[in-house]
Amino acid sequence: MSLPYLTEARAPLTREIEVINEHGEHETIQVPSERALTVYVDNRELVTLMTLGARPEWLVLGFLRNQRLVRGVEEVVSITVDWEVGAAAVKTRGGIERVEERTARRVVTTGCGQGSVFGDLMDEIDTIRLPHSVLTQAQLYGITSAIRLQESTYKSAGSVHGCALFRVKDSGPEMLLFVEDVGRHNAIDTIAGWMWLQEPSAMGGADKVFYTTGRLTSEMIIKSAQMGVPIVVSRSGITQMGHEVAQRLALCTIGRASSRHFICYSAPGRLQMQPELAGANPRATA
Amino acid sequence: MSLPYLTEARAPLTREIEVINEHGEHETIQVPSERALTVYVDNRELVTLMTLGARPEWLVLGFLRNQRLVRGVEEVVSITVDWEVGAAAVKTRGGIERVEERTARRVVTTGCGQGSVFGDLMDEIDTIRLPHSVLTQAQLYGITSAIRLQESTYKSAGSVHGCALFRVKDSGPEMLLFVEDVGRHNAIDTIAGWMWLQEPSAMGGADKVFYTTGRLTSEMIIKSAQMGVPIVVSRSGITQMGHEVAQRLALCTIGRASSRHFICYSAPGRLQMQPELAGANPRATA
Structure with a gap:
């Protein structure tokens, strides 16, 4: 199996900010980083994810997987993340079929964060057979x-x-x-x-x-x-x-x-x- | 000012489910309801929101407001929610201008739930002047x-x-x-x-x-x-x-x-x- 080429873009996960507590004291605390990462698939803008930025390449790959936009890892040639411009460039082997149509329907879902699932939530449920496990x-x-x-x-x-x-x-x-x-x-x-x-x-x-x-x-x-x-x-x-x-x-x-x-x-x-x-x-x- | 006509669709906010606790005991607990509400604006499908369903008409109105799809409440003629079909039909006075273009850009944001803000997050920030308050x-x-x-x-x-x-x-x-x-x-x-x-x-x-x-x-x-x-x-x-x-x-x-x-x-x-x-x-x- 040929795995995609991935960059290893890293960025600080926290940042210090100045706050005031209930005693009126100034404190320095850490807050999580939050960055915009715009995903381009074969030069076409797909989505902007707001992320901590720990593992942006795995995130983009998993996003494409979980949105069922890509059927197998071998379809992805490379994922190049550049935090300077907040962009992830995905190169695929054969393009994403019917990308227009498949990303057209918006469901704004309940969960935190990346709430949008393109397409029908329940699409494939009945085809899934989970293995026996205890x-x-x-x-x-x-x-x-x-x-x-x-x-x-x-x-x-x-x-x-x-x-x-x-x-x-x-x-x-x-x-x-x-x-x-x-x-x-x-x-x-x-x-x-x-x-x-x-x-x-x-x-x-x-x-x-x-x-x-x-x-x-x-x-x-x-x-x-x-x-x-x-x-x-x-x-x-x-x-x-x-x-x-x-x-x-x-x-x-x-x-x-x-x-x-x-x-x-x-x-x-x-x-x-x-x-x-x-x-x-x-x-x-x- | 003419206010829109709103239905008052209500639905149960919780449902009972059977569970098993750490002592191996069966219990009945309440979980929050969660329903799909597909919003149609002037017969055009806009978005599906997953909601508890407490106040669906206010939710749809506020969604249109916060997404800046509607500039004033007087632009909305009516919001009709029907839980039987999970639909909210919005009728506007003059339609939403350039709705295609304005809902085209997806930003999948950090927050829980309704994560997608159509358009540029920072669009109007610099035009906002907040009042003095203590x-x-x-x-x-x-x-x-x-x-x-x-x-x-x-x-x-x-x-x-x-x-x-x-x-x-x-x-x-x-x-x-x-x-x-x-x-x-x-x-x-x-x-x-x-x-x-x-x-x-x-x-x-x-x-x-x-x-x-x-x-x-x-x-x-x-x-x-x-x-x-x-x-x-x-x-x-x-x-x-x-x-x-x-x-x-x-x-x-x-x-x-x-x-x-x-x-x-x-x-x-x-x-x-x-x-x-x-x-x-x-x-x-x-």
Whole structure:
């Protein structure tokens, strides 16, 4: 498989600003960077993404993947990001078919950040078959624990969403990639782009779990499903459409996930309960 | 001034779903509703918004206002929402000029929800002059206190953003409107729509403050400024572009606002500090 040529454009993830606190004191704090990145595909302007800028090439690749504008990584020749001009130039092998038509319909979706999904949200849902997989409660706790320990822009500057891809092994969950962005869709798209650059044989979904700090909205569920990942864990809750889509896909959604607490909203068959790990149950009678 | 005819389409704001918690127990919880609302302007499809559906007519009106597709409320003849088909039909007096061109450019922005701003984000910034206004620290605490007491879908179901418009009087802040939605841009757009339906003389910005549970992103700041409101308070933090835009507008942004704590990021001249109200300062030396 021939992989695209990618630049490695880097830029500072935070910036210092001066503020005043409730005691009237001047302080210096960090805020996350936020930059406009205009994506040009074969010299044609496609979209402007607002991003933290951690991994712009993976973001653009994943955006094209998750918007289903490109069917395979081999269709992309190169992605050249230049922060001086805030542009990402994508060169494709054969162009994007019917790009006009396919980017014409706008759905302004619920999620943070990159809310627009070009085309019909539900387009491909019924063609997706997610692999069999089971996550144990102990492995789930391993995931929330790894997230808690992760160094992050969120800890230093707040105001960003995080996403992670885990491989679940008998020895415990392994964090393959952790990405933050000002919009959480950028974060999951960046993971999607990175996955396309790995050996396809290593990127099957049966042993994978997505983690997101953001809400479980329909687009997040659909993006996970499109990448074949059948379990999504979130620190936040779920929306109605997220729930409906997850049920239709038999995708396991777990929300409000903190150290010991969580709620499983859908496909509980994929979660092997070990309630003895949850500690004392306040409702249990003696 | 002739106001548009609006339907009053209502729909349930929450729905019950069955879940399993960490003790392996089945529970019934509420999740926020989330519906697709496709907006047609003079029989032409414009956009599909994903919304909680509390006030769809105000949302559509505010969307048209904040996207600057309609210059005045008198240009809108009627907005007819039908949840059966998930459609909002807008009739305008003279049509939207150059609608093709003006909705052609996509900027996928950082904020939650309705991320797309058609056209150039910064378009009109430099033409905006915000009125003189001062908020005291006591009034700010009155705002965070009113938000804390507000009954909400967030309290019953989580996973929604809230927005409020306050009028600040000597007797304390008065909450004029509180709106929640699955996307926080929908919430602020709903307020913008509602404001257009009030007496213009009552909707000057000098005595107004916006509150949002979401982050202070550039789009939130710009939307507030477009409505003439020079002070925005948030439970969350700020992004770099939010900060830059707020400084350029001399719009006062206050974040991390909880019972006593807050950070003022920009235009501190609009905030009258009363540090004695903040309680003991852990940094103060005896």
